[in-house]
Amino acid sequence: MVFHSAVPITFGHLGSLLEAFLPWLGLAVVMLLVLALLRRSATALVALLLPVAVWADLFGGPLLSGDRGAHDITAIQHNVSDENTAPARTAQALVNAGPELIALEELTPSALPLYERALAPAYPHHAVEGSVGLWSVYPLADVRLLDIRPRAIDEGWRRGLRVGARTPWGEVAVYVVHLPSVRVRLSGFDCGYRDESAGLLGDAIAAEELERVVLLGDFNGTVDDRGLAPVMSHMNPPTRDFAFSWPEVFPMSRIDHIMARSATVTHVRTLPATGSDHLPIAADIRLAS
Known part of the structure; x- marks a missing residue:
């Protein structure tokens, strides 16, 4: 250990x-x-x-009860699964949690309109790039594709999004990402694409001009994984709350993350299962200095 x-x-x-x-x-x-x-x-x-x-x-820290600290906003991160058969019900479950930001991955062309329709009343501002999207109660600006595609993957692969959220505490850069999948093979743990994508994401965060950054996504790795070091080195130390998000049937690992730079994630927790193979996670974030 x-x-x-x-x-x-x-x-x-x-x-x-x-x-x-x-x-x-x-x-x-x-x-x-x-x-x-x-x-x-x-x-x-x-x-x-x-x-x-x-x-x-x-x-052992998460097992100790205590004050989690004040927070300004709540964000939800969820890989909704491209095989989800109940997009509208999934969206409503996330709305019921009352966050200010909702990040989704594995959005499909057929399911996207259902998510948009279900989330629109509470979240009038949203942006989508490829299979990832962000819904927000705050206006969004400077929406653009975040290029974290490994060189060997087809150019149609679009799983990164960067937006500016205009919050009462100032504009915050919000990143939504879905890093490549990993596999256990006879040759070992196949995570080369994931690691390459993490390097590109780390470079993007390092070049971000806004001071405050909130990063949400399915990283296909934990915060302890050295393959994600290019990202972790630019973010505040994440909390170690036990919020295992995958697999949904018997969660054994948290590969879904909400992190911040120049802000503080005070508490992370899982939400009840939806129609996905991942559990949603919610995080309270303090943006004020």
């Missing part, structure tokens, strides 16, 4: 695969505890205090 960065990513990207499920290494502590109790070994129980302390330090 401490030295996961020592696992190489140069051979089969095994380090990235490990980091996708890093909190679950705590299950090994449970197994060791059972063995220690079966052997009635006080020495083993004392030795277990070290991995327990490490896990608690890395991942």
Whole structure:
């Protein structure tokens, strides 16, 4: 858990695969505890205090109750799935959560009009590029395609959007992205396209002229994944709330993210399942200095 960065990513990207499920290494502590109790070994129980302390330090924060802090807006991020059979019901569930911003991925040409119709009454401002879109209660400006397409992928691949949201706290650059999928193959963890796309996204954020940035999307990776380092290096440290978003049936990893620069994400949580294979996530964000 401490030295996961020592696992190489140069051979089969095994380090990235490990980091996708890093909190679950705590299950090994449970197994060791059972063995220690079966052997009635006080020495083993004392030795277990070290991995327990490490896990608690890395991942135990969300288990502690406390004040999450004030926030100014709430944003929702959701990969709605291109196989979703209930777009209108999905959209209404997101509206019921009452966010100011809603980012969606895997929008299809047939489903897009249904989302637009369901979201329009509460969110009069929206922008769509390819299969990603943003709905907002605030006016949007400077809408443009965000080019995060890996070189080997067809030019019709459009899964990045950048807009300026004119909030009461000033204009905020809002990015909506869907990084390429990853696969576990015999050769290892195939995440080359994802990593290349993350590098392009990191470059775009570094060049962003607006001070405040809110980034929402399906990253197909966790915040611990070194493949996403080009993005993480430009964002405020994200919260470690347990908000596993994928897969919907038994969530094991949070690959959907809401992050900020020159703003603070105070709390992240999952919302009830929709018709997607991902759970929606909501985040409270403090924009005021």
